[in-house]
Amino acid sequence: MNKSDYQINVAGENALIIYFNAPDSTELTPETSVRVQSATQILSESYAQHIVELVPSYASLLVVFDPIALDHYQMRKFIRQALSQVSDEASEQGRVIELPVYYGEEVGPDLARIAERSNLSIDEVIDLHCGDTYQVFTIGFAPGFAYLGQVNETIATPRLSTPRAKVPAGAVAIADRQTAIYPAESPGGWNIIGRCPTPMFSPDKSPVMPVAVGDKVKFIAISREEYLAMGGQL
Amino acid sequence: MTAQTTSALEVLHPGMLSLVQDAGRYGQAHLGLTSSGPADKEAFDWANRLLQNPANSTVIEVTFGGLKLKAKVNTVFCVTGAELQLTVNGEPKALWQSHRVQANDVIELGFATHGVRNYLAVKGGFDIAEQFASCATVIREGIGGLSGDKLKAGDLLPCSDQSMSASLKLASKDIPRYSKELCLRVVLGYQHASFSRLEQRRFFSSEYHVSKQWDRMGYRLTGPAIQSSQQAMLSEGICLGAIQIPSDGQPIVLMQDRQTIGGYPKIGSVFSLDLAKLGQAGQGTSVRFEPITMDCAHNELVLANARMDKVSIDTVPWD
Numbered sequence: 270m271n272k273s274d275y276q277i278n279v280a281g282e283n284a285l286i287i288y289f290n291a292p293d294s295t296e297l298t299p300e301t302s303v304r305v306q307s308a309t310q311i312l313s314e315s316y317a318q319h320i321v322e323l324v325p326s327y328a329s330l331l332v333v334f335d336p337i338a339l340d341h342y343q344m345r346k347f348i349r350q351a352l353s354q355v356s357d358e359a360s361e362q363g364r365v366i367e368l369p370v371y372y373g374e375e376v377g378p379d380l381a382r383i384a385e386r387s388n389l390s391i392d393e394v395i396d397l398h399c400g401d402t403y404q405v406f407t408i409g410f411a412p413g414f415a416y417l418g419q420v421n422e423t424i425a426t427p428r429l430s431t432p433r434a435k436v437p438a439g440a441v442a443i444a445d446r447q448t449a450i451y452p453a454e455s456p457g458g459w460n461i462i463g464r465c466p467t468p469m470f471s472p473d474k475s476p477v478m479p480v481a482v483g484d485k486v487k488f489i490a491i492s493r494e495e496y497l498a499m500g501g502q503l
Numbered sequence: 504m505t506a507q508t509t510s511a512l513e514v515l516h517p518g519m520l521s522l523v524q525d526a527g528r529y530g531q532a533h534l535g536l537t538s539s540g541p542a543d544k545e546a547f548d549w550a551n552r553l554l555q556n557p558a559n560s561t562v563i564e565v566t567f568g569g570l571k572l573k574a575k576v577n578t579v580f581c582v583t584g585a586e587l588q589l590t591v592n593g594e595p596k597a598l599w600q601s602h603r604v605q606a607n608d609v610i611e612l613g614f615a616t617h618g619v620r621n622y623l624a625v626k627g628g629f630d631i632a633e634q635f636a637s638c639a640t641v642i643r644e645g646i647g648g649l650s651g652d653k654l655k656a657g658d659l660l661p662c663s664d665q666s667m668s669a670s671l672k673l674a675s676k677d678i679p680r681y682s683k684e685l686c687l688r689v690v691l692g693y694q695h696a697s698f699s700r701l702e703q704r705r706f707f708s709s710e711y712h713v714s715k716q717w718d719r720m721g722y723r724l725t726g727p728a729i730q731s732s733q734q735a736m737l738s739e740g741i742c743l744g745a746i747q748i749p750s751d752g753q754p755i756v757l758m759q760d761r762q763t764i765g766g767y768p769k770i771g772s773v774f775s776l777d778l779a780k781l782g783q784a785g786q787g788t789s790v791r792f793e794p795i796t797m798d799c800a801h802n803e804l805v806l807a808n809a810r811m812d813k814v815s816i817d818t819v820p821w822d
Contacts, residue, residue: 279690279693280693280740280769281742281745282690282801283742283743286692292696292697293733295736322529322532323532324741324764326737327737327738330740331739331742333529336800337805340801341801407738408534408763409532410535410763411535411643411762412534412535412536416738453645470535472635478534
């Protein structure tokens, strides 16, 4: 990457943030995701001893360091060295993870409303949702909560005006052009369309999560019986 | 090992919010796990130093006091942080000093008066299994501590038999004071350029107050609203102390249990040494902000480290 392709800003006394987009741009391009992922990988592999934490997101990477051990000039130098090694092709090898989803009104209370909004049948909504492959942009909000995108514009749906107090673990949901699986029961305002039997966050297992930032996700529609056979709860 | 024979401190009364904490959980943000760690790092560090513990030893962070423990072990402990009445078997003991306890002794923390958080450490640290490389408790995540939750009556905090040759005490002049008026230094950063000069001047010249919404995730302040010109933004990583300005213009200082990413504009981040002071603040505390450059912040940090190493710890006989 060239120096003109990114910007390094101060975040705090012990943190710098790398922006891979122009400051006001909320555009999400596959190139940007690849760069975020590649930069995260190079920094975590080759500069681990200088770094306390890396927080990759949609178009940025937060780099937390120990300001007693090194100053921000030195950290900037390391970041520039690392970013000079980021190439757009090199990391196009992200895995594609298939996740099963039981779609249906029994577990998708917002399916009918999304269908009505988009002038589609429920089956067409489901086909659009599992027809695309999604990028894992970032993980946050709660342990194991992966932000995936982008869903087909036809079924993009704004968040509920009043969030639900309880969304069950495994709920597959849409917010605008993003989609996600709730890793644990929690409050939530996304539109729920189905349920995934694969645990998204298992603190005592390795790997802890089936997906990582940079991976791609493909949803596979399964039947109610298959969902239950895979250990899904209703 | 049965519960009866566990070498531990037993929780008789947990107080309002007592949490197992260590220096924090790092390198796990890619899973969405927050850093956690002590809200007042200064008092946390002193608790371990007065017991000659390794810096990352596991302690209990007590908010508002009220913790009551029974020793099932002979050891040495220390409490630092907010002013409160500390007793062993009803006998008053000094904060910021190590004390011996024997099996069946009862340690009790009264209610915090100046400051809100205390750190109770034992010699050798509490021996609690790590989750994701840390014992720090995050209730929202259900991670860390004994069971991912705050302490409750009957919990056993495992620790070993320990002794020290003499009591260590921090000199009165070196004990931090917790003021109801704070000036927090801020390293400008993130979207600070989206706040006009006028908005920045308002931010740095106004008085804010800690609202009733303050906890380990963040401190919501009230005062003159400031506005960012940023229209929309993508969620991005949030560092400790970041000052988020939502559309209502009221600053939120993000603390140890903050969410790892967020999509509100941020004007910068509170300098860590000052953030520890905010960690002792409760509702109504007056807060002002003052800019500090990154270079000055680093100089201050290095100086503070050097100063901490030079503070003389008094060795005194056991009382």
